[in-house]
Structure formats: structure tokens, C-alpha cells
Amino acid sequence: MNSRVILFCALFVSLLFLFASQASATINTTLVSEDFSEGYIPPGDWSSYSVNNGYGYSYWSGNGAGGYNGSWVFDIWNCNYDYIYSPTLDLTAYNANTDKVTVEFDVYMEYNGNDLSNVSWNGEGGAQFQVYPDDGNSGDFGFFNNPTMLDLSYTSDYFTFDNTGSYEQLYDPDVSASSWRHYKLNVPSSYIGSTFRAVFFAQAYWNCSGGNVAIDNVVITAVQPQNIAYAPGNIDFGSVIIGQQSSQQCITITNPTIAPVPISSLSIGGLNPSDFVIVGETPTSIEPESSVNVCVEFVPTINGPRSAKLIVNNGSDNYPNISVNLTGIGLAPLITLIPVGPHNTTTKMFFQTRTTLGDTLEQSVLVENTGAGSLVVSPATQNIVGNNPGEYRVSHLPQPIPAGMIDTLRVQYIPTMEGFHDATLNIVSNAINGTQTLTLGAVGVIPKITVSPNPLRFDSTAVGDSVCAQLTITNPGSDTLIIKNQVITSTEGDFIFGLLTPELAIIPPDKTRIITVCFKPKQAGSREADLELITNIPKTFENVRRDTGRVSVTITGTGVPYGKLAISASGGSLLDSTIIGTQICQNDTIWNTGSADLTVKSLVFSGAQATEFAISGVTTPLIVKAKSYVAFKLCATPSARGLRLGTLTATAVTNEKIISAAIPVQVFGELVCASLSPNGTPLFDSVKVLKSTDSTLCVTVTNCGDVPAIYSAHISDVTYYSVTPASSPTVAPGQTTMFCIRFSPTASGELDSKLTVSSPNVSDMSLNLQGIGACANIQAPSVTVPTVNAGGHARFTVTINNTGNYTWNLGNPIIAQPDSAYWIVPPVAASIPPNGNIQLTIGYDPTKTSHTYSANLSFQGSGPCSETNPEITWTQTTGTQGVPMQTTESGFSLEQNYPNPTSGLTNFSFTMPKEAEVKVTLNSISGAMLKTLIEGRLSEGSHLVSFDASEFASGTYLYVLESEGVRLSRILVLSR
Secondary structure, eight states, X not given: OOHHHHHHHHHHHHHHHHHHHHHHHEEEEEEEEEOOOSOSSOOTTOEEHHHHHSSSOEEEESOBTTBSSOEEEEOOTTTOEEEEEOOOEEOTTSOTTTOEEEEEEEEEESOOTTOHIIIIIIOOOEEEEEEEEEOSOSOTTGGGGSOOSEEOSSSSOOOOOOOSOOGGGGTSOOOOGGGEEEEEEEOOGGGTTSEEEEEEEEXXXXXXXXXXXXXXXEEEEEEEEOOOEEEOSEEEEEEEETTSOOOOEEEEEEEOSSSOEEEEEEEEESSOGGGEEEESOOOSEEOTTEEEEEEEEEOOOSSEEEEEEEEEEESOSSOSEEEEEEEEEEEOOOEEEEEOSSSOOSSEESXXXXXXXXXXXXXXXXXXXXXXXXXXXXXXXXXXXSSOGGGEEEEEOOOOBOTTOEEEEEEEEOOSSSEEEEEEEEEOBSOTTOOEEEEEEEEEEOOOOEEESSSEEEEEEETTOOEEEEEEEEOOSSSOEEXXXXXXXXXXXXXXXXXXXXXTTEEOTTOEEEEEXXXXXXXXXXXXXXXXXXXOOOOOOSSSOOOOSEEXXXXXXXXXXXXXXXXXETTOSBOOOEETTOOEEEEEEEEEOSSSOEEEEEEEEESTTGGGEEEESOOSSEEEOXXXXXXXXXXXXXXXXXXXXXXXXXXXXXXXXXXXEEEEEEEEEEOOOEEEXXXXXXXXXXXXXXXXXXXXXXXXXEEOSSSOBOOEEEESOOSSEEEEOSBOOOBOTTOEEEEEEEEOOSSSEEEEEEEEEEETTEEEEEEEEEEEEEOBOEEOOOOOOOOOOBTOOEEEEXXXXXXXXXXXXXXXXXXXXXXXXXXXXXXXXXXXOTTEEEEEEEEEOOOSTTOEEEEEEEEETOBSOBSSOOXXXXXXXXXXXXXXXXXXXXXXXXXXXBSSSBSSEEEEEEEESSSEEEEEEEEETTSOEEEEEEEEEEOSEEEEEEEEOTTSOSEEEEEEEEETTEEEEEEEEEOO
16 A cells, blocks of 8 residues: 555544544534324424414325325415424524524425426426425414525426326325435524524415425424633733742633533643643533633743643534643842941851850841842751851841842851851752852850969068058950959958959950059958959859859958158158259158157168258167157258259168168259340441430340349440339249330440349340441532623532431522522432532522622521531622623523513513423522412423513512523513
8 A cells, every 4th residue: 555545544534533523512402303203283383374274285194204104295286385384492592603503304296396397298387395484473474574495496406206197196295215305404593592483385386286295304403513612811920930839820611512522631832831830630521511720830940931832622613722821930039148247258257256155146148139039038047057056046037038129137146155166057048049158157255264362461561551462363265354343351451452443344355454452450460351353254054054253362461560660751752942052951750650669770862863962960770669750851952953853761670670661852953044135236236326316225134044033234334325224123934024225326426335234143144235326427618609790601519528427418408698699500419328429500690790799508407417517608709891691592592571671561482492391480680589480391482471570679680591401581670
């Protein structure tokens, strides 16, 4: 057999199986089944027109389709018609979209309208047969308004006829199989979901000779597909942590039909079938009008979106292979540890930490979920393992931590043993990165105490004396020791205990503290006391815990009678201050406050300045009776400034016991000291003071010593100098006083003297005085006046020398003269410096012939000081001839006034070669200026001057022009 045949056979078998499965899934419900096996009237709920109305004629026949079980015959050959109704059926329970109703029956016709041999040639006509649907409410003949389900009236659908041609078949149909035809008709969908009955109608056709019609084996069947419903079509499990199970979700499959639907298989397919699990009961069928659930859980194994399909193979018509989409997201929480504290890491806790036994130390680590989903820390985390798990416990376990959030895991360390304790904390969670391990390593510490010496024994001690010893408290443990309390018991109070301050009562490991215990016996004999130290050392961890934190120390001593040596300084150990090299003494005493005599063997000074101290009034050896004293003098002679120190030690013997007493001795050496400021540079050095005036400068005396002092001042030469005050008030150490020196020169030049300041015990302090008397010395020069005829003009200079040491201010130079011929030509210097000179230019303008002109030059307001008279005089006589007055020079010209003589109003003009400063004045004939007519800066060219001279007396006057060293003049005659 070849492969094609095999393949065809396999395909054919598969198709047969498919058709068989589909057929078996359909529900067929017989609503009407009638074979007309008996009865002469319509059976059951059937009815016929002939019976109900009497018009037609139909009846029951014993012959039926293929046998003799009966049929229903329509006798219509003689132009009759008739119809019969099936029972009215309620189809409201059926769905027109999915269900169908069929009408099956067998029909017999003697001949029909297409029997051409009878119709066309013999004229016999034929029969009509029709099947109508009806809702049972249309009444007689109402069905004709409905569409036919089958019409065999004029069609060739009916091919097989009664071939016998025998009229015997009119009443009993032929039973031959070839004479019957079988029809299966579908009821229109408009009647499904409502009411329905089938109407079988027959009537004779043409010439009323159509043969009879019979029906048999009528079956009305409701055909329902076995449809199911399911929901939902998709299941989304959302986000689920990897390794955990989601809550189960189910699909519900409903069978609304009346027959069970088998479920052949349930499975998970698709992309990620291993992440989804079918749970619960597995149904094998769906019972009629009931439902089943198929449930699935999501158990993600990988982070991210996951998908699969739930496949349900079943025997339904509409969903034989249900496929439901399954989706979910696998969440992978990721655990991250964040250390807390400076020494912890992501793998270590409690390192570099110490805790006292019995105390509790808690540390934390932050647990962060840096992945997706909820991070769950397992209670198994509380199981600490390793070498010392019992020393640790988890005090707080994080609650489920959402993604991106943080919680705290806290661990407590409660040591019960001293030393290093290591353990391991495994943080178990559902994190994808697994278990996190933390190494725990803390140190249990405990304080300890040793006291040495214990017991503490004092040697024999004189009654009333006090001797001290030290108890050394050491902490050899690993934690800080705290002395909480000191309890002292003593019957007589012969012992004095030093108490530790709160700070010193805290003793770190390997450190010590000292408690001073003093024994001062109040009476002779053995004395005893106990010191109990209560500490922070915890009780032992034995079943019966012992208190090892209390330590007792026994202290004993013996009191014996002895003399007791003491030195008492009446003024204290510090003697009064004294000046260096001066001795000072005070009265002191040596005491024996004991109960036995003592002999002082020596009194010795020691220390760096021991030689500066001495004792007088006693010599050694010296017996001092019990409860008595001996007086002596303590003296000191300081050799230097400041505190001088020593120690006086007395050594004595009492009852064969050597004892000593010492006191510090001190004296302050006082320094006597003074300083003068300024010092070195002479006072008034290079300072010029005008003769007949004065200047005062002061010096400061500072008491740089330790003793108050009074200072006096003296000047060697008082011709030019004086000092105040002559004596100072008392000046305290570190304070100052002041002496002021007045310099009053009556001569010029350097004038010297000396200041001396004195005080007891201080070397004299001297300062030179070198002031300078200042004054000008103006030397009157010889003056040579040029010879000029009347009306002429000349100039000459006068040189004035200052041979003094001070600048001389000229003030206002004035020429005093009986006639006006001389005048001072500007400019004039303001002053003459020391050893300097100036030159004055004098203008000479005589107006008379053979006349002697005299002059005296003086300086009003000059000074401020001059050694000599600064007045200067000269004379000059003019010739016998006159010269015209100068009216032009260097381009300047001065014109004659008009009118001249004038009684008052007059005018004149002058010309300037360039713009310049100019001054025009009216002067007396002797040269004295009477009135300024023009003064200021004028432009180049001719200028007119008009003025009224009537205010002056009749006589001869000069009007003068002066500009840039040019002097022009003309005579004006006033006649009134």
C-alpha cells in the first residue's frame, strides 16, 4: 500500500471521527412523533379541517409507508381539499440563532400536477400538496398567508408515482417503497422562540380528478447544538514574587444545555507553561444546566512578564478547544544591606564594640528592597549560629518591605562571658540574591578590682600626729570600673580617708586610682578600721550568683606618746618687704604640741637663697617641753629684687624618734629705680625761640622701682631757663611725675644749661638744655642816589642784609621825605631769610633845580624781631638845569590834559602798545598819591580819561601812568 493511500485513509478516518464527535455533541429532542398506526380520527392533539369543519374529507388508512401500520389520507380526487394540523408546540425555550426545529414525514401521491400523461392527454388533472408553518393562532385558512415549507403542486420534486394506475389506491395508499417519498423540512427561524404547528394541506388539481394524498411517520424534532460558555477569556495574575504562589484564579465553564459535555483534557501551554499550575479538582465533564471551575495559580520562576494558555478540550459544539490567556509578572525582590555606625559594614556588625557583662548593646542594619515586589525576611533569620550564638538575639525583624523601601533589623548583644564573641547571622528572605550573611563580633567586658596593700598597716605613730599612706586601686579588667560608694567603719575615728571625686571614681582598664588614708591616733594603743568599696562589677553568672563587686580593706595602726614639733611664723612665712641689702626680722616660735619632751638638734635654712636668711635669739641643741614653745627671731637680707625663697627645717629627737618640721620662708627685695624721658638728646635741641619770648618743654620721671619716691629738679644756669615744680609729690611704683622747663632767651644764638633730677637711693639723672635765641639783624646799607636834573627820571637799588638767625618780615616800606621825589618801584619782597638779603628799587623824579631831596626809608609793621634799627636815609641835590618830563617810553605815551590849567573838569588820553596791566594816578607835586584814576588790564590802543579835580585845592599836581616798569608823568595845574 503506498503512502498516498495511507494518508488518504488516515484523513478519512479523522474526518469520520470529527463528524462523529460533532454529531454526538448535538441534542435532538423529539417534540412530535406520529406514525398513524391506529385510529380513525386525528390522534392526540392533531386536528383536521374535515373533522372541524366538515368540508373536506380525510381519514385514517391501515396502509402506510412501506407497511401496514397506517397513514392519514386526504380524499381529494373529487375536487375536495383538506388539511391537518400537528399539535401546537411551545418553542420559546429555543434560540432562533443557534437552535433549529425540523419536520420529517413520508408522503404518498397518486399523481400530481406534473403527471403529464394524465394532465395533458387524458385531462385527468393532478394533486396539490403543501406544508405550511403556523403559530396556532391564525385560525382556519390563515396559514395561507404564511410562506410554504414545501409545495409539491406544480413542481417536479415528486418523481415517483403510483405506477399501477389502479383506482384501488384511492382509499389505501400503495405500500410500495417506491411510491413514498421522505422529506425533512426546517421550521422558519421566526417560529423558534415562539409557538408552532405544522399544517399539511392537499387539494385536487384541474378537472377535480387529482388522486389522493397520504402522509405517514411525521416527526417534529428540536435540534440544539451543545454550546457552552466560559469566562473570563483572560486571567491576569498581576505581580507575584518569584517562588511564591499567587492566589488561585478560575475560569467558569457553563453548560446551559440538557446533556453533559465531556472534558477530555486540561493542560497549560503557551510560552511559559512551567510558571502556571492547574490546582484543585479536575472536572471530567460539565453536567447539564450547571457549571464547573478550572483554577490556576501563578508561580513565577523568572523575573519579568510571563504568559501561557489554559487549554480545555471538551465535547461542545462552539468551544471544543477553550484557550484562556494567562499572564503575570514575576517580581524578584533584591536585598541590600546598609550598615549603620562608623565601624559596621555590609558583612560585619558589632566590631570594635565592647559591652559590660549583663548589659545589652543593640545595633541595627538597614534592609533595603532594591528589587521588585515585596521583600519578606524569614523568621528563620532569628536563628543565629556560629561559636557564640547565645550571646546575640534578633530584637526586631523587618516587616515585608515594598520595593524601594527600607526597614530595620536590630540585633542585641548580651554578653555572659568576658572576651571576643563571634557568631553568624544569616538573613534569610525571598530575595533573588539569596541569604545575606553578617558576621557578629563584639567583646564582652567586665571591670575588676585589686586593692594594694590589703591590709594596710601603719607604723607606731605619736598620739596626735598624723601619718598618711596610699591605697592603690587597680582595674585589671576589660571594662571601666566605677567606685559607686566608699563605706568606712571605725570605732574611734583615728583614721581619715580621702574620697575619690566622681571623676576619679571612674577607672578605665589597666588604670589605677589612689585613696589617701591618714592615721592620727587619739590615744595610745592599737587602732583599727575597715574601708569597703562598692563597685559596678556585676554578680557572677553561676546558678547561685555571687557578689564580687564589694572589696573590704582592713587598716590598723598603733598610737604611742611622742613630742610633736612645729614651727610657727607669727607674721606668716613671708617677711615684710625691704630694700635690697637691708635686713628685716620678725618674731617666730618653735612649738612642741606633743605629749613628750623633744630636743631640737638643728635649725637649718635650705634653698637657692638660703644664705639670705638667718636666726637669732636661740642656739641648738634646744629642749622644748611638752605642750610649750620657744621664741626666736627670723631675719632676711635680700640681695636682689623680687621674691627670695628658702626653707627653715627643724630637726628634733623625741623618745628616740627623729622628727622634723619645716616652714617656707620668704622675703621680697625691693628695688629703688627711676628713669627720665626724654633721655640723651638735649632738650630744646635745634629749637629756635624768639628773643624776649619763651617756650616750655616737659620731661617725665618714671618710678620704675618698688618703693614710692619724691623727686627734685635743679637747673645749673638759670639765666635763660627755669623749672617747675622744684619737687614732685610722692610717686608710686610704676607711676610718673613731670617737670616743665621754660626757655626765655634774651639774646640770640645757642644758650646752654643742664637739668638734674634727684631722689634718695637713686643716681642723679641729667639732661642738657640747648635752646637757641632767635632774632633778625638788619644792616642799614650805604645808598647812592644818581644825579638827575629837575624834570629827570632815575632809579637806584637799596640792598638790605639780614645777618640774624630768624626771618625778618618787611611789613609796609614807607619813604618819608619833605619833597615828593622818591618812590618805591614794585615788586617788594615780603621777608628776608636768616643770612639773606633783598633789593628795593627806588624811583627818583625831582622837579626842582638846585634842590636837595632827602628821604628816610622805614618799615611799618616789620619784625617780629630785629637786633638793629632798620631805618635808611639818603639825600641828593639836583642840577641847575631842568629836563622835560618823560611822556613816552617803549610804545607807551601820555598826552597833556585839556584844559590845563583847569578849574575842575578835565581830560587826557594815553596810548598802549599792547594789552597790559596799567595804573593811572593823581599825585601831589611831592609824589604822594592822591587818587587812582585807572587801574586794571586794558587793551592795545588809545584810551581817554576824564575826571573832576575840583575836590582838590588850587596848585600844581602830577598825573602818572605806570605799566610793566614804564613810568610816564605830566603836570596838571588846578586854578579855582
